[in-house]
Amino acid sequence: MLKRTLTAIGAFSCLATISVANAATEVQWWHAMGGRLGEVVDEIAVKYNESQSEYKLVPTYKGGYEDTMTAGIAAFRAKQQPHILQIFDAGAATIINAKGATVAVADLMAEHGAGFNKEDYLPGVRNFYADSDGKMIGMPFNSSTPLLYYNKEAFKKAGIANPPKTWEEFEAIAPKLKEAGYIALAQSHSPWIFTENFHSRHNLQMATANNGYDSTDVKIMYNNPELKMHWGKVKEWLDKGWYGYYGRAWGDNQDAFVQQKTAMWLGSSGSFGGLTKSAEFEFGGAFLPHWKSIVDEPKGTFIGGAALFTMSGHDDDEYKGVADFMKFLTSPEMQYFWHKETGYVPITNAAYDLAKNDGYYKTTPDAEIGILQLNQPGGDWTKGYRLGYYVQIREVLYKHFDDIFAGKSSVDDAFAKIEEESNDLLERFNATYN
Amino acid sequence: MKRVQFSHSPIPYLFIAPQIIIICIFFLWPAAQAIYQSFLLEDAFGLSSQFVWFKNYKDTILTDAWLQSAGFTLVFSFLVTFLSLALAMLLAVKANEVIQGARTYKTMLMWAYAIAPPVAGLMGNLMFNPLIGDLYYFLNAMGWDFNHKLDSFDAGFVVVLIAVWKQVSVNFIFFLSGLQGIPKSVLEAATIDCKSNLRRFWTMTFPLLAPTTFFLVVINITYAFFETFGIIDTTTGGAPGGSTSTLVYKVFTDGFRGNDLGGSSAQSVVLMVMVLALTVIQFRFIERKVHY
Numbered sequence: 056m057l058k059r060t061l062t063a064i065g066a067f068s069c070l071a072t073i074s075v076a077n078a079a080t081e082v083q084w085w086h087a088m089g090g091r092l093g094e095v096v097d098e099i100a101v102k103y104n105e106s107q108s109e110y111k112l113v114p115t116y117k118g119g120y121e122d123t124m125t126a127g128i129a130a131f132r133a134k135q136q137p138h139i140l141q142i143f144d145a146g147a148a149t150i151i152n153a154k155g156a157t158v159a160v161a162d163l164m165a166e167h168g169a170g171f172n173k174e175d176y177l178p179g180v181r182n183f184y185a186d187s188d189g190k191m192i193g194m195p196f197n198s199s200t201p202l203l204y205y206n207k208e209a210f211k212k213a214g215i216a217n218p219p220k221t222w223e224e225f226e227a228i229a230p231k232l233k234e235a236g237y238i239a240l241a242q243s244h245s246p247w248i249f250t251e252n253f254h255s256r257h258n259l260q261m262a263t264a265n266n267g268y269d270s271t272d273v274k275i276m277y278n279n280p281e282l283k284m285h286w287g288k289v290k291e292w293l294d295k296g297w298y299g300y301y302g303r304a305w306g307d308n309q310d311a312f313v314q315q316k317t318a319m320w321l322g323s324s325g326s327f328g329g330l331t332k333s334a335e336f337e338f339g340g341a342f343l344p345h346w347k348s349i350v351d352e353p354k355g356t357f358i359g360g361a362a363l364f365t366m367s368g369h370d371d372d373e374y375k376g377v378a379d380f381m382k383f384l385t386s387p388e389m390q391y392f393w394h395k396e397t398g399y400v401p402i403t404n405a406a407y408d409l410a411k412n413d414g415y416y417k418t419t420p421d422a423e424i425g426i427l428q429l430n431q432p433g434g435d436w437t438k439g440y441r442l443g444y445y446v447q448i449r450e451v452l453y454k455h456f457d458d459i460f461a462g463k464s465s466v467d468d469a470f471a472k473i474e475e476e477s478n479d480l481l482e483r484f485n486a487t488y489n
Numbered sequence: 490m491k492r493v494q495f496s497h498s499p500i501p502y503l504f505i506a507p508q509i510i511i512i513c514i515f516f517l518w519p520a521a522q523a524i525y526q527s528f529l530l531e532d533a534f535g536l537s538s539q540f541v542w543f544k545n546y547k548d549t550i551l552t553d554a555w556l557q558s559a560g561f562t563l564v565f566s567f568l569v570t571f572l573s574l575a576l577a578m579l580l581a582v583k584a585n586e587v588i589q590g591a592r593t594y595k596t597m598l599m600w601a602y603a604i605a606p607p608v609a610g611l612m613g614n615l616m617f618n619p620l621i622g623d624l625y626y627f628l629n630a631m632g633w634d635f636n637h638k639l640d641s642f643d644a645g646f647v648v649v650l651i652a653v654w655k656q657v658s659v660n661f662i663f664f665l666s667g668l669q670g671i672p673k674s675v676l677e678a679a680t681i682d683c684k685s686n687l688r689r690f691w692t693m694t695f696p697l698l699a700p701t702t703f704f705l706v707v708i709n710i711t712y713a714f715f716e717t718f719g720i721i722d723t724t725t726g727g728a729p730g731g732s733t734s735t736l737v738y739k740v741f742t743d744g745f746r747g748n749d750l751g752g753s754s755a756q757s758v759v760l761m762v763m764v765l766a767l768t769v770i771q772f773r774f775i776e777r778k779v780h781y
Contacts, residue, residue: 121746128748132535149748153534301619302638303728310620447747450731454554457729461639476554483548483749487530488537 079111082376083137085130086114087123087361088197091328095396102392103383110376120146120361121446127366131156136366138377141196143361144247145445147184150364151192152271152443152488158365158374159186160194160381167371167378175385179355179429180402183439184362187268193362194381197399199325200356200425201248203344207337209237209318218319218341222288225344229297232318238299240292242321243308245456246449247359248343249289251440253282256345258354258434267441271485275448278474281349287466290459300460303453323359324425327398340421342428355431357439360399391415400425443484451476520761527754545755554731555739555756562735565649566713573653574705577660578698582690584661585668595665602658606716610723613651617724637725641732644725648733651724652717660705667701668694699779707771714764736760 088096093116100112117123120143127140142150150157164171173181173191179200184193205218213235219225229239242248254261259281264270292298299317301307312320313333321343322330330338345353363384365377383389390406393399395415401407407426410416416423442448455469464472527545531538549555584594601609616624617637628635637643671694679693695702718737721727727734727742734742740760744753 125745125748128533149533153532153536155536156534300638303726307619307638314620316620444747444749447743447749450742450747453728454731457639457731461641461729463641463730472553479548483530483752486541486544487749487751488532 079108080372080376082110082112082139082373082380084112084114084139084141084363084380085117085123085127085137086141087117087120087143088141089116089119092197092397095393098396099384099389099393102389103380106383107379110379112376112380124149131366131368134368136368138366138369138373139380140364140366141361142193142364144183144357144359145449147193147362148267148271148441148443148445148484151184151186151441152484155367157192158367159190159192160363160365161191163365163374164378164381167375169378169382175403175405177400177402177404177407177426177429178433179437180358180400181438183358187265193364194385195358195360195402196363196384197325197360197393197397198358198402198429199323199360199399200358200429201244201252201321201343202324202326202424202428203319203321203341204312204326204330204338205319205341206237206312206315207339209235209315209336213237213318218339219344220342221347222285222344223347226288226292226297229292229295233296235318237318238311238316239297240319240321241299241301241308241311241317243305243323245303246452248321249285249456250277250282250452252343252356252359253285255355255357255437256343256353257281257349258436259349260436261440262442266436266439267443268439271443271481271488273442273481273485275442275474275477275481277452277477278470281346283466283470285346286456286459286469290462290466293460303457324428325360325397325399327422327425328396329398340424342424353431354434354437355429357437358400358429394422398422398425400429442481443488444480447480448477451480523754523757523761526750527758528751530751533748533750541751545751546759549743549752549755550759555736557731558734558736558739561645561732562714562737565645565652565717565733565735566710568649569652569656569713569717570706570709572649573656573660573709574702576653577657577705578664578702580657581661581664581668582694585665598661599658601655602662604655606652606655606719607723609651609655610720613647613720614724617647637729639729641729644729644733647724648717648721651720652713655720656709656712660709663701663705664698667698671697696780700781703771703776703779706775707768710767710771711764714760736763 084100086093086096096114096116100114103112115137117126120141123140124142124146127136127142130136140150161171161173173189176191176195180195180198181191182189184195185191203218209232210216210218213228213231215228215231219228225239232239251261253259259279260266260276262273262275264273267273289298293300299308299311301311309320309322309326309330311317312322313330315336324340327340342353343356363381365374385403387401387403387406387409390401390403391409391413394401394406394410401410451473455464455473458464459466459469528540528542529538530541530544580598584591584598587594604612616622619625619636619638625635635643637647675697676689676693679689683689683692714735715737717735718741721733721735721738722741725733727738736756737760740753740757743749743756747753
């Protein structure tokens with residue numbers, strides 16, 4: 056008798072769990088956050104699922120940014136797309152120009168009762184994933200910006216007080232660092248840091264048609280004297296032993312800094328958390344340097360990282376869940392949690408205020424540098440760019456930067472080729488998407 | 490003259506049907522899709538597409554980047570095929586002569602066979618890492634100003650080395666079994682006629698191994714063209730300056746990284762034609778010289 060009762064209870068509780076699981080509407084979220092970042096994403100999902108019972112958020116790691124984008128596209132073509140797809144900065148043009156592939160986050164949240172006010176978001180964050188009218192299409196998620204990290208011990212050894220604010224200052228201290236046994240600088244992403252953000256920092260136009268926001272019929276403007284001057288200098292630094300190039304992989308260049316081969320490293324504001332764990336020396340963060348010869352006062356940088364796009368082709372019921380989750384994700388508490396755990400910047404003013412009031416920046420001032428840099432005054436060309444086939448254009452950049460470094464081509468030739476090949480790609484994109 | 494009609498039984502067709510179906514589903518259908526796709530300009534999400542005849546071919550074939558990639562593919566395939574065959578043959582002939590501990594030698598030479606190309610690539614990546622790589626330090630200590638992140642020759646050296654290392658063991662197994670298939674009596678008769686080891690190898694062993702060698706040449710060219718993808722992806726990623734990007738790798742980067750489906754399909758169709766031509770040449774002209 057007892058045995059039967061127990062079996063019955065067991066069977067009943069099993070059924071009960073299943074029916075509860077069925078009752079919640081599933082929201083699929085494909086993301087590209089590996090390692091520690093992926094763990095934090097899972098924690099967010101747990102927090103969200105515990106906070107309510109109507110929806111069940113299921114995050115799935117799909118590999119790197121490119122892998123996630125390809126997986127999402129393949130799924131969309133097979134009509135198996137997730138509700139939320141994380142797409143990185145360089146892929147923004149591909150997904151935003153595919154009319155009908157996504158639901159604009161501004162519309163989604165307004166329509167499904169979650170409310171949406173663009174002014175809630177930090178100025179530097181608002182426009183990057185918006186259309187030409189400023190309507191937000193993707194919800195910025197992991198927003199980062201390039202920063203300078205420096206080894207304080209190396210600086211002390213070389214007798215330097217402060218990290219360089221300008222590249223002119225960099226040129227003055229690099230020989231001292233070399234004498235102290237360090238390569239002065241390495242950086243982890245030539246297209247992002249030394250090309251795209253170079254234009255934002257110096258308020259230079261990147262491409263015609265309002266940096267590509269207004270039309271897909273656009274021409275690249277990388278073949279400009281300022282950028283060429285910069286790359287001429289970088290090559291000069293490499294030859295003088297002031298600059299280390301450890302290949303194009305992000306981690307290899309970061310490792311050079313962690314292992315104290317280089318005294319400075321240009322990485323992402325999101326690298327802060329990882330560096331705190333891996334670096335066995337005292338380091339500090341600083342703004343991305345600029346050329347004083349180009350601008351006196353530098354402008355803010357672009358947000359890098361990625362945004363969450365809502366894919367089309369789902370039920371209203373599920374969209375309600377997506378909107379509900381977006382609201383949860385952008386709440387000050389969650390943004391602060393994400394900011395603290397990963398080093399990515401919070402995307403709303405309320406979350407930034409919360410972090411300030413909590414005294415977070417008193418104990419860890421370096422965590423604020425990224426936000427301060429994003430909040431520096433903007434110019435005409437600091438809100439972002441929207442260029443098609445930009446993933447391949449980055450390949451073109453890498454290719455010709457490699458050739459400059461190897462001395463295989465002059466800076467002038469390399470940039471002439473970059474312009475030609477990029478414009479061919481943009482033309483193809485325009486023909487494809489119109 | 491009267492033609493004799495045999496009544497055919499359908500049973501043989503039934504037996505080969507599974508194979509034919511597999512070929513249709515996994516080869517002919519995707520190939521047809523690629524050819525169709527190569528004439529289209531289509532956005533990544535498949536929301537709009539237009540028929541553009543040969544625009545994709547014009548845009549992607551014979552460009553600087555494609556020519557560079559094609560050149561590298563040819564040199565790379567030649568080197569990988571030649572070196573891995575030559576080394577494997579040398580090792581097989583030598584291992585075949587070993588009497589003491591022969592099995593240990595053979596087993597150790599076969600080990601690398603079990604390693605998947607991407608894993609081989611990752612191992613190579615560690616050994617050539619500029620910060621912690623032993624081989625990187627070794628080559629630099631030998632006086633070679635070695636930097637595969639910057640120098641395209643050095644990068645080519647790295648991928649060829651890993652690709653050859655990975656393939657030698659496969660070839661070794663085939664050569665060894667080929668050698669064991671040569672009748673002892675023939676070799677003994679040759680020993681009576683000729684004292685020189687080297688000459689006996691070239692006049693007796695090598696021709697008798699020809700069927701194995703021919704089979705391996707075909708297999709190795711396919712390997713160098715397609716399967717080395719994993720090695721390239723995990724070591725150089727086509728860098729520096731696209732100088733170690735094979736045609737297959739370029740198809741992948743354009744199609745799966747850049748989401749340019751039409752351009753990528755056009756390149757894969759051209760690649761398909763190239764490999765087809767190569768195979769025809771091999772069977773037409775080289776196989777004639779092989780005596781079974």
